Amino acid sequence: MTKETDERKRTHLRLVVNNPEKRNPREDDYIGLADLVERRDEIRPMFYREMDRLHRKAYTVMERFLLEKGWPYGLDPHYGRPVVLPAALVCPDATMHAVDPGDEVLLFVAEDVTGRGLCLSLEMILPFYSDDESVMEDALLYSPLFQYGTMFLEENRQDGLLDLIYRLAFPIYPPALSSRILERLFTVAAQEVADALQGVSEYPHA
Numbered sequence: 001m002t003k004e005t006d007e008r009k010r011t012h013l014r015l016v017v018n019n020p021e022k023r024n025p026r027e028d029d030y031i032g033l034a035d036l037v038e039r040r041d042e043i044r045p046m047f048y049r050e051m052d053r054l055h056r057k058a059y060t061v062m063e064r065f066l067l068e069k070g071w072p073y074g075l076d077p078h079y080g081r082p083v084v085l086p087a088a089l090v091c092p093d094a095t096m097h098a099v100d101p102g103d104e105v106l107l108f109v110a111e112d113v114t115g116r117g118l119c120l121s122l123e124m125i126l127p128f129y130s131d132d133e134s135v136m137e138d139a140l141l142y143s144p145l146f147q148y149g150t151m152f153l154e155e156n157r158q159d160g161l162l163d164l165i166y167r168l169a170f171p172i173y174p175p176a177l178s179s180r181i182l183e184r185l186f187t188v189a190a191q192e193v194a195d196a197l198q199g200v201s202e203y204p205h206a
Contacts, residue, residue, distance in 0.1 A: 033104050036074020036084050047075040058109045058118060058177045059083070065182045082106035087124055090186060093194035103127060105189075109172070118173035120181070122149075122189050126164045128200050136162040144199045149192045166196050 036043070048056055062083055066073045074084040087103040088094050094103070105124045112119040130136050136153055143151045149168035156163050168189050172181060 031074075031076065033074055033084055033086060033102055036076055037072045040073070040075055043075050043077055046077040047081060049077075051081075054118060054173060055109050058120070058172065061177045061179075062107065062109075062182065065179050068179075076106075080106075080108050080110070082108040082123075087193075090122075090124075091190045091193040091197075093190070094197060096197075100127065109177075112171050117171055118177075120170045120172045120177065120185060122168045122185060124166050124189075124193060126166060126196060126200055128164060128203075129161055131161065133162055136164060139164060139200055139203050142199060142203045144195050146192045146195070148188050151196060164200065166193055168192065 031039075048059070051059070059081075063073075066083070066085075071085060071089055076082050076084050083106070085105045085107060087105045090105045103125075105122060107120070107122050110119050110121060111117070128139065130139075140151055140153055143164075148170075149166055151164065151166055153162045154165055155161070168185065170181060170185055
């Protein structure tokens with residue numbers, strides 16, 4: 001069998017939004033973005049329950065920032081307590097690559113690697129997938145190098161397929177989180193996600 005024949009039989013990258021039946025939500029108790037936004041005030045007490053002072057202060061600054069910008073967002077009390085935002089809002093260029101309005105960007109606060117501070121992380125699953133793990137690995141290798149963020153592969157626990165994920169992390173404490181740090185985070189993320197989507201969309205047969 002020739003290499004050309006092997007390539008024709010190979011499963012290529014596809015857009016998740018064109019194949020919604022192929023990908024499932026994160027978990028059985030998954031709450032969609034629209035519901036998280038609508039139920040934000042109802043969910044907030046559960047979101048902040050038993051949260052330590054430093055994390056609570058960071059999330060409060062984040063909420064104030066998003067409210068001032070007028071951005072819709074939700075609070076997910078599960079899976080790391082992320083603040084959930086529309087991907088197309090964080091990265092307007094994403095709409096050029098068939099990103100679905102329901103696609104999410106996750107923003108969360110965690111301890112940094114030293115254990116003595118906090119880290120602000122932004123994460124987005126890129127809307128491309130393949131049943132063939134080697135195709136996903138090649139797409140990762142084909143992705144651009146970033147100044148701040150990184151790309152990685154992670155298995156989706158629901159369907160066993162690999163997700164191609166962009167993540168950006170900033171150390172934020174000390175100093176304390178501020179609007180200037182958040183503005184910088186979103187500016188960097190918008191550019192790097194746009195570059196990532198452009199790079200993956202140019203991957204053969206994406």
